[in-house]
Amino acid sequence: MEKVTLRVFRGDKTGGEMVTYEVPKVPGMVVLDAIHQIQKEQDTTLACRWNCKAAKCGSCSAEIDGKPRLMCKTSVDEFNGQPITVGPMRAFPLLRDLVTDVSWNFKMAAKIPPLQVLPEMEGKPFVLQQVDVDRVQEYRKCIECFLCQDVCHVIREHNRKDAFFGPRQMVRIAGLEMHPADRINRREQLKAEAGVGMCNITKCCTEVCPEHIRITDNAIIPLKERVADDYYDPVAGLLRSIGVLPREKKAPFNSVPNEQTKIAAQGTGKKGG
Amino acid sequence: MESFETFEYDVLVIGSGGAGLRAVIAAREAGCTVGVVCKSLLGKAHTVMAEGGVAAALGNMTNPDGTKENDSWKVHFVDTMKGGAFLNNWRTVEIFTKEAPERVLELEQYGAVFDRTPEGLIAERPFGGHKYRRLNHVGDRTGLEIIRTLQDKAVGVGMTVHMETTCTRLLTENGRVTGAFGYYRDTGNYVVFKAKSVILATGGWGRMYKFTSNSWEGTGDGLMMAYEAGAELLDLEMIQFHPTGMIWPPGMRGILVTEGVRGEGGILRNSKGERFMFNPKYMPDLYKGQFAETEEEASRWLEDKQNNRRPPELLPRDVVARAIYREVQDGNGCEHGGVHLDVTHRGEAYIKRKLPSMYEQFHAMGGVDITKEPMEVYPTVHYTMGGLYVHPETCETSIPGLFAAGEVAAGLHGANRLGGNSLSDIIVFGKRAGEHAAAFAADHAFGAINDEQIAEEQDYLTEPLRASSGESPYVIHQELQETMQTNAMIAKTEQTLLTALTKIQELQQRAKNIKVAGDRYFNPGWHAARDVRFMLRTSEIIVRCALERQESRGAQWRLDYPNREDATWGKVNLIACKNGDEVKIVRRPLPEMPAELKALFEEGK
Numbered sequence: 001m002e003k004v005t006l007r008v009f010r011g012d013k014t015g016g017e018m019v020t021y022e023v024p025k026v027p028g029m030v031v032l033d034a035i036h037q038i039q040k041e042q043d044t045t046l047a048c049r050w051n052c053k054a055a056k057c058g059s060c061s062a063e064i065d066g067k068p069r070l071m072c073k074t075s076v077d078e079f080n081g082q083p084i085t086v087g088p089m090r091a092f093p094l095l096r097d098l099v100t101d102v103s104w105n106f107k108m109a110a111k112i113p114p115l116q117v118l119p120e121m122e123g124k125p126f127v128l129q130q131v132d133v134d135r136v137q138e139y140r141k142c143i144e145c146f147l148c149q150d151v152c153h154v155i156r157e158h159n160r161k162d163a164f165f166g167p168r169q170m171v172r173i174a175g176l177e178m179h180p181a182d183r184i185n186r187r188e189q190l191k192a193e194a195g196v197g198m199c200n201i202t203k204c205c206t207e208v209c210p211e212h213i214r215i216t217d218n219a220i221i222p223l224k225e226r227v228a229d230d231y232y233d234p235v236a237g238l239l240r241s242i243g244v245l246p247r248e249k250k251a252p253f254n255s256v257p258n259e260q261t262k263i264a265a266q267g268t269g270k271k272g273g
Numbered sequence: 274m275e276s277f278e279t280f281e282y283d284v285l286v287i288g289s290g291g292a293g294l295r296a297v298i299a300a301r302e303a304g305c306t307v308g309v310v311c312k313s314l315l316g317k318a319h320t321v322m323a324e325g326g327v328a329a330a331l332g333n334m335t336n337p338d339g340t341k342e343n344d345s346w347k348v349h350f351v352d353t354m355k356g357g358a359f360l361n362n363w364r365t366v367e368i369f370t371k372e373a374p375e376r377v378l379e380l381e382q383y384g385a386v387f388d389r390t391p392e393g394l395i396a397e398r399p400f401g402g403h404k405y406r407r408l409n410h411v412g413d414r415t416g417l418e419i420i421r422t423l424q425d426k427a428v429g430v431g432m433t434v435h436m437e438t439t440c441t442r443l444l445t446e447n448g449r450v451t452g453a454f455g456y457y458r459d460t461g462n463y464v465v466f467k468a469k470s471v472i473l474a475t476g477g478w479g480r481m482y483k484f485t486s487n488s489w490e491g492t493g494d495g496l497m498m499a500y501e502a503g504a505e506l507l508d509l510e511m512i513q514f515h516p517t518g519m520i521w522p523p524g525m526r527g528i529l530v531t532e533g534v535r536g537e538g539g540i541l542r543n544s545k546g547e548r549f550m551f552n553p554k555y556m557p558d559l560y561k562g563q564f565a566e567t568e569e570e571a572s573r574w575l576e577d578k579q580n581n582r583r584p585p586e587l588l589p590r591d592v593v594a595r596a597i598y599r600e601v602q603d604g605n606g607c608e609h610g611g612v613h614l615d616v617t618h619r620g621e622a623y624i625k626r627k628l629p630s631m632y633e634q635f636h637a638m639g640g641v642d643i644t645k646e647p648m649e650v651y652p653t654v655h656y657t658m659g660g661l662y663v664h665p666e667t668c669e670t671s672i673p674g675l676f677a678a679g680e681v682a683a684g685l686h687g688a689n690r691l692g693g694n695s696l697s698d699i700i701v702f703g704k705r706a707g708e709h710a711a712a713f714a715a716d717h718a719f720g721a722i723n724d725e726q727i728a729e730e731q732d733y734l735t736e737p738l739r740a741s742s743g744e745s746p747y748v749i750h751q752e753l754q755e756t757m758q759t760n761a762m763i764a765k766t767e768q769t770l771l772t773a774l775t776k777i778q779e780l781q782q783r784a785k786n787i788k789v790a791g792d793r794y795f796n797p798g799w800h801a802a803r804d805v806r807f808m809l810r811t812s813e814i815i816v817r818c819a820l821e822r823q824e825s826r827g828a829q830w831r832l833d834y835p836n837r838e839d840a841t842w843g844k845v846n847l848i849a850c851k852n853g854d855e856v857k858i859v860r861r862p863l864p865e866m867p868a869e870l871k872a873l874f875e876e877g878k
């Protein structure tokens with residue numbers, strides 16, 4: 001029977017190594033199937049994440065031959081019988097084997113103020129044309145696999161998690177900023193803590209997005225332009241204020257980021273037992 | 274007893290799928306502190322995988338003559354009861370169909386961006402068993418839109434999220450629930466949640482079958498935690514086999530092909546090229562005269578839904594699944610033992626716009642271009658209609674302080690769920706569960722946490738690590754899947770069910786002697802050891818209920834009792850509960866539908 005050879009990272013915070021496994025090949029096999037095969041038949045302690053096995057949930061992110069990809073969307077046939085290297089995402093702290101601590105992403109997401117509906121659209125069905133929602137729907141396809149976060153050099157090489165929310169959150173903010181019903185001006189946050197200026201448009205994030213969201217062109221660049229307009233084009237600002245240019249429908253930034261939601265950390269509960 | 278940490282919330286929500294998140298929002302808006310626990314990361318529950326749409330009678334769609342389709346909660350009510358073969362709780366269905374439109378529009382206010390009609394309203398697509406176009410959707414990723422919307426909203430209202438934390442036991446005091454015990458997936462450390470009320474929103478259980486659309490989470494933990502605590506379970510025999518799962522390649526077997534494909538005009542054919550759903554032998558009496566009788570009418574329906582009837586591919590799921598099963602049994606199966614599902618006639622551009630993730634799924638992972646060739650499909654285990662008995666208004670289970678909503682709860686779908694009704698189920702009853710759990714919390718103080726229960730559970734959990742020798746949980750799981758797949762699938766008889774039961778009992782004995790390697794630090798083998806013991810008990814109850822119900826109705830198809838027995842079995846639900854080490858099953862009469870609702874079935878004719 002034909003075999004697939006995998007070199008899988010095994011280890012935890014304290015270190016680790018690549019371990020070689022061979023599994024029988026089945027038609028239509030994806031890398032995730034091979035990992036599951038190892039888990040079932042060779043080593044039940046091999047840690048990985050998965051849920052849908054259909055590229056819909058964004059759980060099974062890993063680096064396959066060094067490239068950030070979904071394990072469930074990567075066919076073993078692509079590798080023409082060569083050994084396949086599977087490792088965890090490198091931009092996040094390792095927990096074990098293929099599993100990393102991605103909680104930072106959820107913490108940044110909690111800082112983004114949710115949608116606030118324009119008063120004239122509140123409490124009744126929206127009337128919107130498909131063309132008006134196409135763009136926003138593109139952002140909303142995001143499955144939160146965090147592969148874009150993993151590949152972005154600002155996060156990966158420079159570990160500037162303190163200064164940049166990362167491409168995933170840019171996509172999310174773009175989805176809110178361009179939502180036809182949203183009334184919050186998100187540019188101050190974008191420029192300050194979200195750090196849109198940190199991105200230097202390398203487009204690596206767009207390349208790895210399994211949902212084919214054009215992250216750089218359609219989300220980040222338009223956001224950068226909006227921020228630039230507000231901050232660096234005082235003339236336009238003046239013309240808007242005296243009514244020569246149309247006024248922005250959006251209210252100024254008037255919302256405090258949400259502080260009530262916590263991603264619970266272990267060890268923060270009361271001791272018991 | 275090993276030490277653990279404790280968190281306290283007014284309301285604890287176990288599960289962060291749509292039902293859990295909607296409950297969080299409601300409980301929070303009622304002023305409670307809320308903690309939510311989930312086995313995976315936030316946003317990865319089954320809800321994210323739902324494709325086709327959310328059913329609610331908004332009546333947005335326009336006929337060719339410019340009038341609106343005549344949809345209303347009443348028609349949705351009739352469709353849901355008929356689809357469920359009248360085993361549904363009428364009151365649950367009434368609440369559901371009345372409140373679903375409001376809940377969907379509320380999602381829009383939370384930020385969901387649905388596909389639009391030419392008039393700018395939410396677009397609705399046809400689906401099996403629904404008389405009118407009623408599935409509000411976003412391409413074929415409706416579940417993603419819903420879970421992300423609720424996730425963002427819940428983050429906005431404030432909650433504490435315990436991700437990758439698995440609850441394994443409900444803690445009780447004098448019959449009332451007072452909290453839950455669990456472990457962290459990464460460190461394996463223990464945690465206790467103390468709460469005034471608890472909501473189970475743990476979803477369904479398909480993992481005891483070999484081919485299923487469910488993820489690793491679908492092991493029935495929530496159901497079994499409640500069962501162990503003494504809760505009543507309702508109609509567990511009712512498991513939905515979705516007619517169209519992928520059958521090839523083997524690596525993809527069981528993965529769902531959305532009913533949206535048929536909603537968009539997808540055609541089923543056998544190896545002879547016959548469009549077999551037109552065969553009159555598959556048409557149930559209840560639906561006679563309501564579906565297209567020629568292929569010409571079915572294709573005219575694509576453009577003109579007012580003057581033509583729906584194609585028979587859009588019969589309820591149980592009917593279509595049985596038809597596919599019979600075609601294959603009769604030797605009309607295609608290359609890999611399934612049937613063809615063809616949507617190529619809708620054209621590449623349309624398919625890519627309306628079914629983008631199906632296109633991608635087959636293209637990237639199945640090597641099939643669905644705009645040019647048919648898919649091959651076969652039924653896959655998909656959904657659990659049965660579950661915890663809950664009160665129709667309050668979602669309270671038979672245990673005080675314990676509420677349930679979403680797929681883990683029962684009563685709405687009867688013997689067969691209509692597509693799209695689950696996504697609206699989770700928002701309608703998620704909200705209700707949140708409100709009523711909050712009300713309970715307002716009326717009650719925290720109960721006591723029983724250390725004995727915790728010690729017992731810790732001991733049970735660590736047994737497989739302490740054992741010096743024993744079997745792998747994966748081997749037991751695999752054998753369970755084989756027997757359930759062979760003996761408790763679409764078509765059952767007393768004999769196959771008894772075979773399954775014997776095997777399950779054997780496995781239950783063997784499961785007392787499981788051994789797993791390693792420690793508790795992110796160890797999937799250790800997690801599997803607990804899961805498989807939950808699944809064995811769940812399977813036992815499924816099989817016992819299927820044996821008990823000696824008739825065929827909805828998803829329950831007994832070859833030895835092929836008829837629907839309305840006078841007897843049509844009047845009872847099966848209730849299962851714990852009786853020492855035994856499963857006790859009793860028949861409970863269905864509540865009688867009031868006359869004004871009965872009259873709706875006449876109006877519709």
Ligand SMILES: Cc1cc2nc3c(=O)[nH]c(=O)nc-3n(C[C@H](O)[C@H](O)[C@H](O)COP(=O)(O)OP(=O)(O)OC[C@H]3O[C@@H](n4cnc5c(N)ncnc54)[C@H](O)[C@@H]3O)c2cc1C
Nearest residue numbers: 288289290291292312320323325440476679680693695696
């Ligand atoms: C592939 C697929 C496609 C579908 N398509 C549609 C569709 O188009 N329309 C439709 O209406 N329905 C559809 N469904 C059904 C629908 O998606 C589900 O029934 C629904 O989403 C269930 O929601 P829920 O909130 O009840 O549970 P889930 O979304 O399953 O969430 C369960 C939650 O409980 C948590 N949990 C479970 N056990 C534990 C434990 N022991 N401790 C802690 N947490 C736990 C899980 O981590 C998870 O967060 C589809 C289902 C699938 C699988």
Ligand code: SF4
Nearest residue numbers: 152199200202203205
């Ligand atoms: S384009 Fe910007 S966000 Fe994307 S990878 Fe490059 S620097 Fe990072």
Ligand code: SF4
Nearest residue numbers: 142143145146148209
């Ligand atoms: S934007 Fe794309 S790559 Fe980034 S998290 Fe979302 S789906 Fe993944």
Ligand code: FES
Nearest residue numbers: 052053058060072
């Ligand atoms: S398992 Fe869901 S994206 Fe891979």
